[in-house]
Amino acid sequence: MIKRLKRNPAVRFAAMLFAFVSLVFPDVSAAQDELLHLINQYRAGARNCAGQEVAPAPPLQSNAALAAAAHAAMNGGLLAEHLQRVGYRADNAQWLSVSGTSSERQAMTLLAQRFCGQLTRDSYSEIGIYQDGAAWSIVLAAPAAAPVDPEAAAQKILALTNEARAQPRRCGQKAYAKAPPLKWNAQLAAAAVGHSEDMASKNYFSHISKDGDTQSERVTSEGYRYRIVAENIAAGQSDAREVVAGWLKSPDHCANLMNPNVTEMGAGLNADPASEFGVYWTQLFAAPR
16 A cells, blocks of 8 residues: 655666766776775774864765766756755765866875865765766765655554643644544545655645645545544654654644544655655544544
């Protein structure tokens, strides 16, 4: 019922492009490999960056999609857009560039002089390097954490929701008493998964689908007859606890979650690395007729 994380054609294209460059220009590939070796050697030692002691950091792994993003970054534009175009989701990333030498060792010297702190940051685990003559472009990144198993995450949403409903709270200016626990409903879950899949595949974030469908229509299409229906959505988070915490901080989402008149719930998520936010979550509340 829940779609697996699909392979992104942009990533395959980036890998093919990088492989093609390596075959046609083997010296360039060797130079990039040598610079990576020098960077990892630099990270392996404790050093002082701008008066601050920096501990050794783990080696970086080469990534073809980041190399493609590094190539694109040489022509300007936002790094986030380049990463999205090649299908790479990052928790954080940084672009570095130096020029004036085709020597890997001289390039390393320039990088160390200008970007000591960035090069030694232990949060980065992957790197892409692109060389064009005497110009070097480097992207450092920490890949976004993959969401947990979708079925388990959906059940975690239910557990956290009932945990929140078990105590009184304020949602914005309105006070809510504790509310009874919600029961899981497979039809609501199917509608939630469907909306998350639609948002991820069509790259939008809204309660109204690109086809104009609303939460009421999605629930009805699954055969659920309701008296009350409400929906929460979220995007970009990889953890169910973070999602529910965000909803509780939002007055409208919190009100849906604490509504004593709803009795059933379904939830679902979908991930697509080529989409803007990567992961999309939907939670549906209802009371049957």
